[in-house]
Amino acid sequence: MRTQVAIIGGGPAGLLLQQLLHVAGVTSVVLEQRSRDYVEARIRAGVLEMGTVGLLEQVGVDGRMAREGLIHDGFALALDGEIHRIDLRDLTGGSTVMVYGQTEVTKDLIEAAIARATPLVFEAEGVALHGLDTDAPFVTYTKDGVNQRLDCDFVAGCDGYHGVSRTSIPADVLKTYEKVYPFGWLGILADVPPCDHELIYSNHERGFALASMRSNLRSRYYIQAPVDEDLAAWPDERIWDELALRLGPAAAAGMTRGPSLEKSIAPLRSFVAEPMSWGRLFLAGDAAHIVPPTGAKGLNLAASDVHYLAEALTGFYANGAADGLTGYSAKALARVWKAERFSWWFTGLTHRFPDTDDFSRRMQRAEIDYIVGSHAAQVTVAENYVGLPY
Template sequence: MKTQVAIIGGGPSGLLLSQLLDRKGIANVVLEKHTRDYVLGRIRAGVLEHGFAALMREAGVGERMDSEGEIHEGFYIATNGERRRVDLHGLTGGNSVVVYGQTEITRDLYDGREKSKGQVIHEALDVQLHGMETDAPYVTYRKDGEDLRIDCDYIIGCDGYHGVSRASIPADRIRTYERVYPFGWLGLLSHTKPVSPELIYARHERGFALCSLRSQTLSRYYVQVPLTDKVEDWSDDRFWGELSSRLPEDVAASLQTGASIEKSIAPLRSFVAEPMRYGRLFLAGDAAHIVPPTGARGLNSAASDVYYLYHAFLAHYHEGDSSGLDAYSDKALARVWKGQRFSWWMTNLLHTFPDHIPYDRKLQQTELDYLFSSRNALASLAENYVGLPF
């Protein structure tokens, strides 16, 4: 098989890039090691910055997002028993975010690829990358017991932190930066009415909590837990009780509880790999960088990678201009590190760290007090939350 762009990984990043390129006549193939049902079964965040939403519309798959997604013009930070609102719309000159689950994004992208008869090959096993430093790279894989090959111009690694793409780069040609946090998020999904029409980020001495939602009948809640905890340690009753204890009394009183649909613990880490290019291989999304979910930057940072690659390939194939491809890594990393800074700041502001002394906790509270005493500080928070320009 021959194509122009081989995309490794059939999650939102790979599918979005595939859809965008296909609409501009740039041939591509997506390889995904899991089944479609497995990919759609992943429960992930769903706070989309305005730039991501615009990309979905440009890809021709934004109709359901626009009709069913929740437009949020603000969110709350709760501490010391009270909520204070961050007015995203007012602080950023009219910008907002869209709350729309990643599962639904992926479903819309799959539908878009099917309508366009795009090639998404599932259960592609033993994927290997070859000739990345040559003008003729290719990918091999195994499907239904048969060894297959795709010749291409470029390879895009959208296969996540544990994928083969970044691992295929020689160790002396890449540098990584990482911070692992000493806690995780225990998340619970339930068919219950959200406790708040806008997200609530709660700082409490017992640990962080987040009240989120997927729709007006589907709620997503999180509590900070030690890394030693297991999902089996947490019954639904224990979860609801712990969540309630970390929320302001008026919020806890209106909390609607119910049986969990899904429950999982996600460890938190910050990670960046540099550069994001090795020859004809380009990394995007979690293959190159990961953030804690506190500031909702993960999927949105991946979207900026897709934006830069999409426009770089347009210029390369339509105008013969490869400057965008040559500048991709530097341009992408500049925005990635700003997303890392924001997520690191939000995580440090709102979580309880095991090694914190009273001095550290006083500084956290002082930072929050300053934040809500300064319009400029709030504007900086809002600007990062709705998404910095591409």
């Protein structure tokens, strides 16, 4: 089998790239290691920048999002229960964010791929990349016990942090940067109305907490906890009690408790791999970078990556221009590092670290007080939160 672009990974990055290429008349095949049921069941973030929303509109995969997504004009920053609102729309001249779960985005993109017959291969096992430093790369894999070969012009590595794509770049070429945070997020998903109509990021003496949602009837909450914490030690009632304490009395008054649908602890890390391309291989999304979830940049960075990559590939096939491909890594990384900085900063502002002493705590309080009292500081926060321009 032959295609123009082999896309490794059937998450939102790979699926969105395929639809962008399809609209531009470029052929591709998506290879995904997991089953469709597994991919569609993964619980992930749910805040979309307007740039991401625009890309979904561009490929015509926005119908359900337009009906069910929640437009948020702002978010709240809380300090020991005292809530301060950041008005995104006012501070940025009209920009907002959309709350629509990554799980739903993935489902919509899979449905689009099936409807448009853009090839999508689930349970592709043993994927290996070959000839990446030649003009004739190819991919081998096994499907239903049968060895397969996919010839292509280019390979897009959208297979996440643990995928094969990044590790296919020679070690003497690739440089990585990483910060592992000494805590995780203990998350609970419940079919209850959210405690507020917007997100609340809380810095509390006992640690960080976040009140979020997936819809008007489904809530997602997080608390900072040790990454090796035993979930059995956190029955639902204990989590609800801790959330009420850390989010403060106003949020607690609006909180509806209910049984958890899903409960997990996610580690936090900042990670960047450079370059994001080598030979005929181009990395996008979590294959190239990870951000802590504070500020919800993960999916949105993947979207900007595939926007740049789709533009570069479309330009190559339209007129033979290779400058977009050669410049892809530098262009994508310029935005990646800015988003990494914001996520790192926001995490530092809202969480308690093992070495957070009284002085450090006072510095956090002083910075939040400064943001609350400074229009210029709020503009900076808002511009980064809604997403820097592509």
